[in-house]
Every structure is written in structure tokens, then in C-alpha cells.
Amino acid sequence: MKLRIFTEPQQGATYEELLTVARTAERLGFDAFFRSDHYMRIGPGDPGPGPTDAWTTLAGLARETSTIRLGTLVTPATFRLPGPLAVSVAQVDQMSGGRIELGLGTGWFDAEHTAYGIPFPPVSERFARFEEQLEILVGLWTTPEGETFSFEGAHYRLADSPALPKPAQRPRPPIIIGGFGARRTPRLAARFADEYNLPFHTLADTELAFGRVREACEEHGRTGIVLSAAQTVAVGADGKEVARRAEAAGHDPAVLRESGLAGTPAEVVDKIGEFAGLGAERVYLQVMDLSDLDHLELIAAEVLPHV
Template sequence: MELRIFTEPQQGASYDDLLAVARTAEAAGYDAFFRSDHYLKMGDGDGLPGPTDAWITLAGLARDTSSIRLGTLMTAATFRHPGPLAISVAQVDRMSGGRVEFGLGAGWYEEEHTAYGLPFPSTGERFDRYAEQLEVITGLWRTPVGETYSFQGEHYRLTDSPALPKPAGRIPVLIGGTGPKRTPALAAKYADEFNLPFVDADKAVEQFGRVEAACAAIGRDPAEITRSAALVVCVGRDDAEVARRAAAIGREVDELRENGLAGTPAEVVDRLGTWRERTGITRAYLQVLDLADLDHVEFIAAEVAPALRG
């Protein structure tokens, strides 16, 4: 099983904070560094120094790291128009030497839209726009050099776009979420990976089953889609260290054991093994909430990751 680091910078992180985590993760051998795409903190805390833009951050990391893969869980379709977003992501991919992965979601956090003057349509319209964005962005990327791309949708219209720049290579597309109908259908059509964030294994089994059914409906092999999950992580050498790390992120150990990955390395390896057996995931995004605790990142790489390889 691959382990990836997943951060939530809107809770309070500078670019330098994120760079330190990304470089630590790279040196420790993690497969990828991902971040959320939010403009407003959630819950307690002041969120200082304030939000950092996901793709500006990843552009910096593209130059300040050398091997770790980079991506978003998930870029919000409500934040950007698809044409400029396709340009930004392709440029960051080239800046990184082809290390970008592109997670796109419909957007859900209404308060951040209100706070920064962004329209927040109904759920139905957000998914309509999301579907069109997936078609436009992937269409722009796959248009051969020298040809043009046009699209006439309800929300977006492109005419004779040169469809440039091109990514360094084919950018994997990540789709995720628990929507019962449209989400699995979009995953079957566009996704290289389907991610389930912060759900239990029972719900994951149900949703992966829906994605399989959606693939069957269009004649796609569901094995082409990587299965992954995002889970908050809190690992320690002993119960005292687990408790200290849980307190640092304002969580209870028992709650983290039930809803995330908490405990000693052996406990976390066992829980991830159960996830793999029950759901078929081959990739886990470890949500690291205390970005100053770089020892945590290194400790998991040294004590958890080796038991999950092979």
C-alpha cells in the first residue's frame, strides 16, 4: 500500500510550513504530498497566517522538491474557470517534471465562498458545472498539438482554443466523494483514481461498489481505477505519545481510533490492513494536522510504511 501525506493548510500554514512537510515527506520516501483547496478555516483556531492558494503552492513545491508527486484533494470547481485551470495545472506539471496529479471536486464549503465573494450555486448546478469542467480540462489536455478544441456546454463555451500548454505527460485525474449517482458516473468516465475521505470501511465498500457498477454500465474495467482513502493519522511510540499528538490537534484518542488511524505503529498497520482487505484500497492519504511535528511524518515512514509494502 502506498502512503501519501495530505495537509489542510487553511487551518493555519505558511508556504514555508508546507515546504518543510513536503521536503520531509520526500526524504522519508512517501509517494506524494497533497493539500486541500480551501480559502477558509474550519472549526476552532485563528487560521493564521491565512489561506494559501493550492496551485500557487504546488507551483512553488514543483521547483522546491525533486521527486515527490504533488496534487490536490480536491481542487474546487467553484473557484476557477476550466480553461485557466487547465493552463495552471499543465504549467505546474511541466514545472515539476511531470509529477502532478489532479483532484477535482464540485465544491461544498459555502462559507468560504461567501467570505471571498465566490458564487455558490445549488448542488445540482455545481455538479453540472463540475461535469463540464472535467470534460473541458481533460479535452484541452488531450487535444493534439496543432489542433484546436471547442466545447459548447450550458455553463462553459470554448471556441477554437489552441489547447495549450500541454502537461509534461498524462496527468492522473482523481475524483472522490459519497454522492450515490453522479459521482460514481463521473468517476467511471474520467477517473484514474477514486478517493473516499473520512468515511468508515462499510461506506467505502458501498461507494466503491457504485463506482464498479457505473464502470460496468459504460463498459469500462473498474480495475483501471485506483482505490484510495483519506484518514486522519496520529501515531506514537506508546500511548502517552499518541495522547500527546491527539491533544495537539484537539482530538480524542478513542475518537481517532474509531474514525481514523491512531495508535502504535502495529495498531495502525493492522487497521490499514483491514481497510485493504475489506475495501481494496491500495493507497492511503494520511491527513497530518500538526504540520510542525515533522518527527511524526518521519516516524510513520520508518515504522508503518515498511510493513505495508509488497
Template sequence: MDLRIFTEPQQGATYDTLLTVAKATEDLGFDAFFRSDHYLRMGSADGLPGPTDAWITLAGLARETKRIRLGTLMTAGTFRLPGVLAVQVAQVDQMSGGRVELGLGAGWFEEEHKAYGIPFPKEKFARLEEQLEIVTGLWATEIGQTYSHDGKHYQLTDSPALPKPAQTKVPVLIGGHGATRTPRLAAQYADEFNIPFASIEDSERQFGRVRAAAERAGRKGGDLVYSSALVVCVGKDDAEVARRAAAIGRDVDELKANGLAGSPAEVVDKIGRYEAIGASRIYLQCLDLADLDHLEIISSQVQSQLS
């Protein structure tokens, strides 16, 4: 079971804070550091000092880390033109020595689009499908050849399809709860399918849909990595769990029901139940980025017990 650290910087974090967490992620033996791609805070957080850009952040971290994978859950398709995104991700992959992964979604948070003057089109899912085709098509085009795309939403003519990523294949993550279109897109384009903040029962159902869609598309269901994203709140005792829950404005019982919360033994047990339904990777949503002791206890008392 891979454990990855997943952050939400729009809630309030500087680049230096993210660098500190990423270095702790690496030092403590976690598999990867991922971040959301948002420009506006959510809920009661003040969001200070303001948002950081996902791919600028990852470019910096690419030069300041050595081992961990780096990526997004999820890059909003509404934020970047697909050709530009392909260039950005390829460059950051080169900067990291081939450690980047691209999570790409349709974009959903209308208020952040209004706040920063970003168009919020109605046909986001159709655009996402074209974006996936373009980004992966650009990377797959052989050097010396050109790439063209004549779609409803995007047109590319004789693109040199450069630069190329350092990796032969940048892993592409697709995720969500949709019952039909999402599994179909994952089957066609994804190396990994991620379901965020879902129960074991709902996760098992969605993994099954994706496996079935993959087989219909001529792939083996097991060709994809299946992963979950869950908020994490671990403590050595009830008091420490309660303190960490209060720091992120959440209720302990709610976290235990909907996330990974409680003692290390409780969290290991619940991770095992996700593993039993096919998840081989968990993204641990860490909301208090100042609490590095939280990462340490997860590393020493949770991760150490997982195969």
C-alpha cells in the same frame, strides 16, 4: 500500499511550513504530498497567517522537490474557470517534470465563498461535469488542433488547447460519498477514486458502486486506483498518541474509530483492513504540520511494514 501525506493549510500554515513538510515527505520515502484547496479555516483553528493558494503552492513545490507526486484533494470547481485550470495544472506539471495529479470536486464550503467574494452556484455538480469534460478535452487535443465546447455553463471556441502537460495523461482524481452521480463521473473521467473519512464498511460499499459504474461505462472496474483519506495520529505509546490527539483537538477513541490512530501496530493492522476491501493508496491527513517527528515514526514504523 502507497502512503501519501495530505495537509490542510487553511488551518494555519505558511508556504515555508508546507515546503518543510513536503521535503520531509520526500526524504522519508512517502509517495506524494497533497493539500486541500480552501481559503477559510474550519473549526477552532485561528487560520493564521491566512490561506495559501493550492496551485501557487504546488508550483513552488514543483521546483523545490524532485521525486514526490504533487496534487490536490480536492480542487474546488467553483474557484477556477476550467480553461484557466487546465493551463495552471499543465504548467505546474511541466514545472515538476510530470509529477502532478488533479483532484477535482464541485466545491462545498459556502462560507469561504462568501468571505472572498467567490460565486457559489446552485448547480455545482452539473458545472463539475462540464469542467471535467473541458479540462480533459483540452489536454487530449492534439497540438495544431483546436478545442470547442458549447455547454450550459461554459463555452469555449477554437481554443488552441495549450499548454500541454509534461505527462501524456495527468491523473484525475474524483471522490466523495454520493451513491449515483459521483460513481458515474468517476467511471467516465477518473484515474483514481478517493473516499474521504469513511469507515471500512462504507468505503467497501462505495468502491463497489464505482466498480459497477465503470463496467457499465465500458471500463474494467480495476482500471481505477481506489484510495482512502483518513486522519492519522500515531505514537510509540499511549501517552504519545494522547499528546498528538490533544494537539489537534481530537479524542483518541474517536480517532481510533474514524481514522488511523494508535500504535504503529494498530495503524498497520487497520491499513490492512482497508487494503482488503480494495484500497491501494492512503492519504494520511496530517493536521499538526509542526510535528515532523510524527512523519518520521509513520515512515520508520508504519510504512516500513507495508508491502
């Protein structure tokens, strides 16, 4: 089991704060540092200091870290055209020496699209664009050097693209697809994803979703897809510390014990073990209070060695 740190900077974080958390996670031996890709705070609260662009952030972190893997959960297909996105991800992958992973989704938060002038089509069109973007990204990255790539879809058209630059990882950076959708999501994961991630669901829901993805992979003749979960984390030496960290993350402590990863280190180790029993190979630990570096220290010392 690999543990990854997952941040939500749209809730309030500067680049320097994200850099501190990423470097701390790297020093402590976590497998990866991921961030969400949002342009506006979700829920009430102080909107400051404002958004940080996910791929600009990862470009900076690529040069200011050395070993930890970096990525998004998830980049909305609505935010960026597929050709420029392929260029950005490939360049950041080069900048990191091959440590980038791309989580890609349809986009869902309509308010941020309205706030920043980003078109937000109906869900059926978003899925159609998402699928075409996946085809284009894979096509651009895997086209042999010296050859060109063309694509004719309902929403995007590429003609004789030089399909450059190439990412450092070959044939391409890992692609992560997630969500609880029953039909389209498993199908797209089976076709395009290296990893399927289910965020913020119960063990029962996780078992159901993993089963659907396994079935879709069998239908497509796929083997070896990585399964993962994302959970809000609040670990403490005692109940008081657990409660403080759960409340800092905006959760009722009792509810988070049931629905997330909240409790003493031993309790959290046991819960992670249950996800592992369902087939999860990675767990993304959503940390909300980026100033609480002692939280990461505790997880690294008392949870990480036991999973």
C-alpha cells in the same frame, strides 16, 4: 499500498511550513504530498496566517522538490474557470517534470465563497459545472498539438481554443474524484477519473462506496481505476503519544482510534491492511500538526515498510 501525506493548510500554515513537510515527506520515501484547496479556516480558531493558494503552492513545490508526486484533495470547480485551470495545472506539471495530480470536486464550503467573493450556486448547478469542467479539462489536455478544441455546454463555451500548454504527462495528469455520493459521484468517477478517493469514512462505508464505483465502471466498460482512502493519522509509540497527536489534530483519541488511523505503529499497519483488503491501493494520511516532523519520521520508520 502507497502512503501519501495530506495537509490542511487553511487551518494555519505558511508556504515555508508546507515546503518543510513536503521535503521531509520526499526524504522519508512517501509517495506523494497533497494539500487541500481552501481559502478559509474550517471551524473555530485563529485564522492566521491566512490562506495559501493551492496551485501557487504546488508551483513552488514543483521547483523545490524532485521526486515526490504533488496534488490537491480537492480543488473546487467553483474556484477557477476550466480553461485557466487547465493552463495552470499543465504548467505546474511541466514545472514538476510530470509529478502533478488533480483532485477536483464540486466545492462545498459556502462560508469561504462568501468571504472571498466566489459565486456559490446550488448543489445541482455545482455538479453540472463540475461535469462540464471535467469534459473541458480532458478535452484541452488530450487535443492533439496543432488542432483546436471547442465545447458548448450549459455553463461554459470554448471556441477554437489552441488547447495549450500541454502537460508533461501524456495524455494528461491523473484526475482524482472523491466523495460518498451514491449516484453522480460514481458515474463521474467512471467517466473521467483515474482514481476514486473516499475521505474520512469507516471501513463499512468504504466498502459500500468502492462497490458503487466498481459497478459504475463496469457499466461504462472501465477497468483499472485506482481506489484510495483518506484518514486522519495519529501514530505513537504508546497511548500517551497517540493521545497527544490525536488531540493536536482536534480529535478525541478514543474516537479517532475507531474512525481514523490512530494507535501504535502495529495497530495502524493492521488498519491500513483492512483498507487494502477492500481494494484501496493508496491511503492519504491527513496530518494536522505540521510542526511535528517526528510524527512523519515514526510513520516512515515503523509503518511504511510494512504496507
